[in-house]
Amino acid sequence: MNVKHLLFPCLLTGTFFSCKPVDAPSPVYPVPSPEQVAWQKMENYAFVHFGLNTFNDLEWGYGNTPAETFNPTNLDCDQWVRVIKAAGLKGVILTAKHHDGFCLWPTKTVDYNISKSPYKGGKGDMVRELSDACKKYGLKFGLYLSPWDRHHAEYGREEYQKVYHEQINELISNYGPLFEFWFDGANGGNGWYGGTNESRSIDPKTYYGYEKAREMIKTKHPDAMIFGGSVPDIRWIGNESGWAGETCWAMYDEDKASHYRQSQWGMKDATKWLPGECDVSIRPGWFYHHREDHMVKTVPTLVDLYYRSVGHNSNFLLNFPIALTGQIHPTDSAHAVDWYHTIQTELKDNLLAGITPEASETRGRGFGAGNVSDGDWDSYWATTDSTTTGSLTFPLPSGTSLNRVMIQEYIPLGQRVCAFTLEVQKDGKWTPVETSDTLTTVGYKRLVRFNTTSADALRINFTESRGPLCINNVEAFLAPALLEQPTLRRNAKNEVSINVVGEGMEIYYTLDGSEPTSHSAKYTGPFVLDKKATVKAITCDPLSGKTGPVGIRRFDLPSSCYMVVSPKDEKTSVMFDGLGYTTYYMPKGQKDLTVRLSEPQLISGFVYTPNQGRDATGHISHYELLVDGKKVSSGEFSNIKHNPIEQEIRFDAVKGQKIVLRCLRTVDNVSHIGIGEFSVITE
Numbered sequence: 138m139n140v141k142h143l144l145f146p147c148l149l150t151g152t153f154f155s156c157k158p159v160d161a162p163s164p165v166y167p168v169p170s171p172e173q174v175a176w177q178k179m180e181n182y183a184f185v186h187f188g189l190n191t192f193n194d195l196e197w198g199y200g201n202t203p204a205e206t207f208n209p210t211n212l213d214c215d216q217w218v219r220v221i222k223a224a225g226l227k228g229v230i231l232t233a234k235h236h237d238g239f240c241l242w243p244t245k246t247v248d249y250n251i252s253k254s255p256y257k258g259g260k261g262d263m264v265r266e267l268s269d270a271c272k273k274y275g276l277k278f279g280l281y282l283s284p285w286d287r288h289h290a291e292y293g294r295e296e297y298q299k300v301y302h303e304q305i306n307e308l309i310s311n312y313g314p315l316f317e318f319w320f321d322g323a324n325g326g327n328g329w330y331g332g333t334n335e336s337r338s339i340d341p342k343t344y345y346g347y348e349k350a351r352e353m354i355k356t357k358h359p360d361a362m363i364f365g366g367s368v369p370d371i372r373w374i375g376n377e378s379g380w381a382g383e384t385c386w387a388m389y390d391e392d393k394a395s396h397y398r399q400s401q402w403g404m405k406d407a408t409k410w411l412p413g414e415c416d417v418s419i420r421p422g423w424f425y426h427h428r429e430d431h432m433v434k435t436v437p438t439l440v441d442l443y444y445r446s447v448g449h450n451s452n453f454l455l456n457f458p459i460a461l462t463g464q465i466h467p468t469d470s471a472h473a474v475d476w477y478h479t480i481q482t483e484l485k486d487n488l489l490a491g492i493t494p495e496a497s498e499t500r501g502r503g504f505g506a507g508n509v510s511d512g513d514w515d516s517y518w519a520t521t522d523s524t525t526t527g528s529l530t531f532p533l534p535s536g537t538s539l540n541r542v543m544i545q546e547y548i549p550l551g552q553r554v555c556a557f558t559l560e561v562q563k564d565g566k567w568t569p570v571e572t573s574d575t576l577t578t579v580g581y582k583r584l585v586r587f588n589t590t591s592a593d594a595l596r597i598n599f600t601e602s603r604g605p606l607c608i609n610n611v612e613a614f615l616a617p618a619l620l621e622q623p624t625l626r627r628n629a630k631n632e633v634s635i636n637v638v639g640e641g642m643e644i645y646y647t648l649d650g651s652e653p654t655s656h657s658a659k660y661t662g663p664f665v666l667d668k669k670a671t672v673k674a675i676t677c678d679p680l681s682g683k684t685g686p687v688g689i690r691r692f693d694l695p696s697s698c699y700m701v702v703s704p705k706d707e708k709t710s711v712m713f714d715g716l717g718y719t720t721y722y723m724p725k726g727q728k729d730l731t732v733r734l735s736e737p738q739l740i741s742g743f744v745y746t747p748n749q750g751r752d753a754t755g756h757i758s759h760y761e762l763l764v765d766g767k768k769v770s771s772g773e774f775s776n777i778k779h780n781p782i783e784q785e786i787r788f789d790a791v792k793g794q795k796i797v798l799r800c801l802r803t804v805d806n807v808s809h810i811g812i813g814e815f816s817v818i819t820e
């Protein structure tokens with residue numbers, strides 16, 4: 138390089154000494170391994186849940202249904218991978234064995250596997266088919282192998298531990314490179330267990346031999362990230378809803394956590410680098426259920442989750458429940474692909490590309506502020522050793538509109554930023570952007586959404602950090618308005634209210650099941666609906682005339698038809714107010730909720746909604762339902778602890794008037810039984 142080029146700017150700015158080559162900042166520990174960094178850069182990838190549960194319409198199979206039940210008619214792994222790739226996802230993880238113990242590959246360890254099913258006349262191997270499809274389309278491949286096995290007779294004893302390790306061995310030896318291996322932590326205790334139908338408990342920390350399992354996997358797949366178990370590389374984010382906390386540290390010490398939900402936020406002072414993975418299904422359940430065909434997450438919901446996972450310093454793991462045919466359902470694929478294109482559009486034109494910001498200070502040569510907008514991930518702006526605050530100011534063409542900012546830290550040196558602010562300059566005056574986001578951590582990637590604002594300059598103030606700042610990328614965008622689907626609720630007075638996010642939007646709705654358009658009835662405020670009906674509603678932007686996705690809600694009997702016989706308590710009305718957040722807790726010792734309908738009805742199911750509050754407890758896990766004294770249904774609400782969604786149970790229709798919901802067990806056996814909402818499904 139010509140020395141003049143080096144000296145001239147230094148002399149101009151009077152920073153001659155800062156032009157001397159300087160050392161990089163020391164790491165702030167803990168720091169990620171290169172494999173963890175590579176994994177973090179994947180950002181988004183897919184899960185597929187498929188197996189016996191698909192054909193049994195269950196979330197958690199008991200392990201007792203014959204292998205012949207597995208019978209897809211048109212299985213096509215290439216179709217899965219094409220959809221996943223078109224949705225911008227970088228890899229896929231297959232549930233090679235779920236809790237029911239059925240293996241999707243022809244394992245030698247147990248008979249309960251795909252070779253005993255009619256699929257391909259017993260010659261099928263789903264692990265092979267999907268890993269081949271991934272190779273063909275250039276996607277990474279990962280595996281989920283449930284440690285809990287409700288089928289195996291030896292589960293809970295030493296023999297099963299050997300079987301489990303041999304299953305791992307088969308999977309890591311025969312199907313090519315793996316980018317992730319998933320050990321699921323779920324264990325509900327009871328199962329078929331070779332026909333014994335009992336409850337077995339184990340100590341997950343010691344029983345599964347995770348240390349040895351890790352060694353086996355890492356020997357053959359050094360890049361693979363291990364999820365779960367006792368020696369993981371990445372952490373579960375503490376919910377199955379697909380989001381990480383706004384404050385989200387990649388650091389986490391599991392043994393210091395007082396509650397598993399703490400992992401939503403990570404720990405500033407932890408000793409291990411254990412970044413978060415946000416898993417969520419595109420439908421309420423992980424496995425396919427025909428009844429959820431109209432409940433596929435909409436594009437705005439998925440976009441929101443992207444900002445709250447990848448944009449909160451975590452990776453996003455989006456699940457596709459494979460349908461009975463053996464393919465990804467067309468609605469799921471349409472939403473996922475549309476989701477990807479929407480994000481691409483939102484974050485397409487970087488308004489800061491090539492703009493060198495003015496920095497409060499720089500460490501010296503090689504660490505200048507221009508590094509944050511040069512498109513090179515490995516170059517970063519750094520401050521001097523004694524400085525843990527600083528600002529970057531980006532001049533913008535006058536009156537530039539923007540509503541998104543992306544910031545990235547150079548994580549190979551650790552995660553540092555603890556707090557920052559965002560300001561825009563307009564007519565010489567600086568004001569903070571309007572956002573409901575808490576501006577704390579950054580990490581690998583932080584995306585902030587704020588109200589569209591016009592600016593002549595953008596300033597980021599880093600107000601607290603665990604060491605000198607190391608920022609490798611800053612971008613800003615103007616995302617077009619995205620129309621949300623309306624949410625619908627009927628309260629205890631039978632009033633239906635329809636809400637949308639976003640100001641100045643109009644809502645149109647129908648009550649006869651037809652698709653709403655901007656010519657349907659206009660929503661002007663809550664209206665009374667004291668009969669059964671399906672309400673469909675859309676948002677319309679009056680300026681552009683554009684309409685958003687349809688919000689749908691089937692309202693069954695109005696709450697005025699329910700009379701609570703027992704417990705006798707005024708507060709029981711919250712179970713019929715359409716809000717899963719307001720929860721009725723049964724008096725201690727009482728296990729039955731008894732309800733009388735205003736007149737006999739043909740009843741074909743019921744819906745139980747556990748408390749929708751974030752850290753709620755008291756969810757019913759095992760139940761019985763009686764109609765006029767006769768038991769019509771009993772069972773478990775599978776996976777309700779980690780995925781506390783509405784539980785819809787169907788049975789053969791019976792005529793009756795008196796309903797008893799009996800709680801046989803609660804999650805974690807807590808003594809308080811909580812009911813967010815309860816209703817029956819009538820014909």
Ligand code: FUL
Pocket residue numbers: 196321322323416423776779
């Ligand atoms: C949970 C399991 O119990 C669910 O069925 C699902 O597989 C999810 C990804 O993990 O713990």
